[in-house]
Amino acid sequence: MDVLLQSMSSMFTPMVIVLMILGVFIGLIFGTVPGLTSTMGMALFVPFTFTLEPVQGISFLICLHLGGVSGGLVASTLLGIPGTPSSIATTFDAYPMAKNGQPVRALGIGVIASLVGGILSFIALATISPIISRFAVQMGPFEFFALIFFALSLLAVLAQGSMLKGITAGFIGLAIGMVGFAPVDGLERYTFGVLELKGGIALLPLIMGLFAIAQILSEIRAGDKRQEMNFKVKGIGIKMAEFFANKWNLLRSSVIGIAFGILPGLGSGTSNLVAYAQTKQAAKDKEKFGKGAPEGIYASESANTAAVGGSLIPMLTLGIPGDTVTAILLGGFMIHGIQPGPLFFAENRDIVNVVFIAFFVAIFLVLLFQLFAMRFFTRVLMVPKEYLFPVILVLCFIGAFATNSSSFDIGVMLFFGVIGYILLRSGFPIAPLILGFILGPLLETYLRRALMSTGEVTDFFTRPFSAIFILLGIACAVYTLVNEIRSKRSKQAPSVGM
Secondary structure, eight states: OHHHHHHHHHHSSHHHHHHHHHHHHHHHHHHHSTTOOHHHHHHHHGGGGTTSOHHHHHHHHHHHHHHHHHTHHHHHHHTSSOSSGGGTTHHHHHHHHHHTTOHHHHHHHHHHHHHHHHHHHHHHHHHHHHHHHHHHTTOOHHHHHHHHHHHHHGGGGGGTTOHHHHHHHHHHHHHHHTSEEOTTTOOEESOTTOGGGGGOOOHHHHHIIIIIIHHHHHHHHHOOOOOOOOOOOOSOOOOHHHHHHTHHHHHHHHHHHHHHHHSTTOSHHHHHHHHHHHHHHHOSOGGGTTSOOHHHHHHHHHHHHHHHHHHHHHHHHHSOOSSHHHHHHHHHHHHTTOOOSTTHHHHOHHHHHHHHHHHHHHHHHHHHHHHHSHHHHHHHTTSOHHHHHHHHHHHHHHHHHHHHTOTHHHHHHHHHHHHHHHHHHTTOOSHHHHHHHHHHHHHHHHHHHHHHHHOOTTHHHHSHHHHHHHHHHHHHHHHHHHHHHHHHHHHHSOOOOO
């Protein structure tokens, strides 16, 4: 209790409160503008926490993360364009509802659904995390290897229609993660005699290149296409009877969001689609979906917000990022000398409380911003790209240089910006690459430690936890492959005319 009170006293200071408000505001802006994702926002602003105290920096990043996911509601509703990948399913019914003359109601449903998903996600984060942490302390290198192997097997799910491309992107990430000194024995690999590469590729320049620079190049090529919008947005526009009629929908979708957030490699980008599909499947009238059904908005927005808290659970307890954003957030923790993992809850109880409090406060800050400042966020959508992109580029250059105070990292960022643009143009997903880059070195480290401890490969299958997750990883990859083959055969099958 004393630690909690101390954490609260350090949190509720003018500086921390201002930073949390600023974090939510920036996150909502990056979520609102199509092409500016919460991933990009996190990558751009992590360097700006270098000079902050750990409590200040972590509070700011947690609020930015939640704001970025929640901000996708605005563009999805008013433009029919997902502001973030986590709001793809929101467009299915929120945009038709707005076009039917009910934009206020569509936005109101999304705001309330996000609130419910956030609260349930917070409860899961506060209750499940300590349990997983106590269990994780008992895990050895065999178990950690199996868990990371299982996480990497899920990369195929992120392939967006092509398992081969997803796996290829994942292997590219693994290869990039091998640059520099090898773990355990310190062997130099793939440095090509370049001194700066001996320490490996830094995470932030890589992230900013693959997401910010590549996205800017893609947006420039696409041109500045705009649609007319209705900025007269105020109030909530929903009734309590409708809210309670969707209580089981909200609960089911939030549980799906939390579960997908916990599984590394999935997160809110997948959970909102799965929750939407489950809600449609359970509905009596399936024909109304896609035409402005409120149930679809409740499902998508509660799931994607709930996935935020779920994705923090494996990062805090195991040191494994649940998605790309938490991978960057993990880097933010490390910048402040904090290492999430099995001992995190025992050794950093004050920081644990900071994460919980910041997440809880961020839920209600998002609610207040979305209720009272929605019209201002929608105006950001009309900022011309010729003004917006130069600002982003300046932030990218500053962030890349600030990583190691080296101009070499700027070159790394630009190089991977071009690589990211080529991958996007070729239909390769970026998320598997990032997760492969993060998880690859961890996989190698635990593999080497496990083999050094016993020298027996069979021990991976004689330990129950290790065997279960290795078999689950293999089964997941096989299942995904079989489904893709079936899907391709069904598309290639000739249609029979009537």
